[in-house]
Amino acid sequence: MRTGSDGVKGYNAGAMLLHWAIALAILFQLAGGFVMMRLNLLPDGSRFAFFQWHKTVGLMVLTLTLARIAWRLLNPPPAHAPMGAIEAGAAHLVHGLLYAVMLLVPLSGWLVVSASPTAIPTLLFLSEHLPWPNLTIPAGWRGEGGEALAATLHTWLAYSTLALLGLHVAGALKHSVLDRQPSLSRILPVGHLPRQSTALLAIPLAAGLAALFLGGGLAVGQSEGAAPSVQSAAVANAPVPAALGGWAIDKAASSFTYEATFSGKPMTGTIGAWNADIAFDPAHLDQASARIDIDAASITVGDPFVRSSAPGPDGLDVTSHPNVTVALDRFAMTDAGYIAEGTATIKGKSAPISVPFTFEPGADGTAHVVGSAKIDRLAFDLGAKNDPAAQWLGRDILVRFDLKAARAPAPAA
Known part of the structure; x- marks a missing residue:
């Protein structure tokens, strides 16, 4: 009605x-x-x-x-x-x-x-x-x-x-x-x-x-x-050691970068503070060695969603583990150049790592080294709680490096 x-x-x-x-x-x-x-x-x-x-x-x-x-x-x-x-x-x-x-x-x-x-x-x-x-x-x-x-x-x-x-x-x-x-x-x-x-x-x-x-x-x-992050300057300010028969890295002309996949898209970043102690002679590969020390807090993250959690406990945990190290002690020649084998240590966890690279010596005693290494982030518990199934953040992280170096002077007697 x-x-x-x-x-x-x-x-x-x-x-x-x-x-x-x-x-x-x-x-x-x-x-x-x-x-x-x-x-x-x-x-x-x-x-x-x-x-x-x-x-x-x-x-x-x-x-x-x-x-x-x-x-x-x-x-x-x-x-x-x-x-x-x-x-x-x-x-x-x-x-x-x-x-x-x-x-x-x-x-x-x-x-x-x-x-x-x-x-x-x-x-x-x-x-x-x-x-x-x-x-x-x-x-x-x-x-x-x-x-x-x-x-x-x-x-x-x-x-x-x-x-x-x-x-x-x-x-x-x-x-x-x-x-x-x-x-x-x-x-x-x-x-x-x-x-x-x-x-x-x-x-x-x-x-x-x-x-x-x-x-x-x-x-x-x-x-x-905008709150400033506390980053260790120990690696950045540490002097580059000059190993016998080694190489002194020109940091201004060298770089470490990485790439991963996040939400189906590439995510890139840089490694800002690092030191590399390298002894390498193609004629004596059995005596070659390399050690890279990285300030974990200097690793930048391109994606803003990942950036905030990267330094935290489920990321790099920079407070408890401020340094990332890579130690290479086995070198061999390949068809494409060379490969180095060793151990990477992140967050106190170590895992094997393989690093293929090229080595181009210059007539002036310099050298140009370009290479890469693939890291399984879950082997180091990176994002293991947030994304253990790699649903958002890809499992593999590809680290690339481009180094310019000169023969390190022999230490004084």
């Missing part, structure tokens, strides 16, 4: 804009959440980026919800069609719970990221210039247990959102289709309903609150990212 609808008004433009922006973002998040539970639906190269976009859109939902609450304070909902007391109470309850989950779902997701031991940063819109901080939480909440608890809360709140959305849509359809009352048309930008007037003060209030939240978060994120 149709009841009277005199006095019913539609929402103003600001309320409609915020309503539909939040609704679309929530639907994207819910769909994305189900996809994230079935990652095989996504190509390997897009999985990590999908997770990061989920974090960005979640924070946008939180921002828009704060703006929507500010808007609602000065623009209360306009008059609606008459309904019974129980029905009106149920509608108010669903609306109130929807506002609650619009705040709690992104907050619980933020808590998941903050409690996670992986230390993967949140970069809004995948931009390293827009770092978002973690929540300040008790130390006991951080770790796998805290992350799992927060993830469970986040999941159930997301399911609650889906249920509340179903009730919200069902109620709107019931009023519009069965009761023949203007309900959906109140929030649609079409139709002939008179629109609620806008309290203009709500515009700077809503925009200011959103800007304050986003700007404040980004300011904190920038300040955390």
Whole structure:
């Protein structure tokens, strides 16, 4: 039976804009959440980026919800069609719970990221210039247990959102289709309903609150990212030893770089502070040797998502293990040049390493050496907790070097 609808008004433009922006973002998040539970639906190269976009859109939902609450304070909902007391109470309850989950779902997701031991940063819109901080939480909440608890809360709140959305849509359809009352048309930008007037003060209030939240978060994120890292200068400042019959490396003309795969794309970096003690004569390979000492804190990471966790316990653990060493003691000639065999030590763990290289002597007593070595990161527990299955970060790291050297002078008698 149709009841009277005199006095019913539609929402103003600001309320409609915020309503539909939040609704679309929530639907994207819910769909994305189900996809994230079935990652095989996504190509390997897009999985990590999908997770990061989920974090960005979640924070946008939180921002828009704060703006929507500010808007609602000065623009209360306009008059609606008459309904019974129980029905009106149920509608108010669903609306109130929807506002609650619009705040709690992104907050619980933020808590998941903050409690996670992986230390993967949140970069809004995948931009390293827009770092978002973690929540300040008790130390006991951080770790796998805290992350799992927060993830469970986040999941159930997301399911609650889906249920509340179903009730919200069902109620709107019931009023519009069965009761023949203007309900959906109140929030649609079409139709002939008179629109609620806008309290203009709500515009700077809503925009200011959103800007304050986003700007404040980004300011904190920038300040955390700008904190100087403590790097050991021991390797960088140590003198290059001049072994008998060895080579003195021209560091300014030499380089160590590496390449790995992250999220299906190449990730590169450099090794900044190192020393190389090399004794090599093609005519006496049985006497050849090389030792490379690297300051672990000087290893740069090109990808901003990996960069923050690389120095930590699951990465290079530069605090406990500040140096990386490579010792080569077996040399042989190959069709392409030479190969050296030895041991690499990273994070206190040692594993065999093979280093193919070329050696080009110059007429002026200099030499040019170019080579590479492939390292299995899991053999050294690099990223073993964050990504043991090499789902995001490739298992192999290819280290390349390009060295210019001159014969080291013989030590004084």
